[in-house]
Amino acid sequence: MHELSLAQNIMEIVEAERAEHGFERVHEIRLKVGALSGIDPQALELAFEAVREDTCAAEATIEIDAEPRVVTCRRCGATMDADPGPVACGSCGSTDLDLQGSTGLDIVSLEVD
Secondary structure, eight states, X not given: XXXXXXXXXXXXXXXXXXXXXXXXXXXXXXXXXXXXXXXXXXXXXXXXXXHSTTSTTTTOEEEEEEOOOEEEETTTOOEEEOSSOOSSOTTTOOOOEXXXXXXXXXXXXEXXX
């Protein structure tokens, strides 16, 4: 489960920020998850609950904004929602489709005191 290592990395970043900026507690961590990251948001939330114990984020919530997956037709340029995923373009019928989205995970903000 790579979400556990991601949660550990998030906590390392949070602790580094705490050392640099001197805050005591984290109340909320807001993340942006790329559409093509392969991250399961629910698994990441559970992993975060496990790694936050005895840290400055022990009572913090984690908010995950998942970027939508988008499919673009290479023939006509039409874009469509990729969930669950079209097999052909709704505009021209082409099957030459391109799945687009980020593969990243970003910490967008920390609510601290």
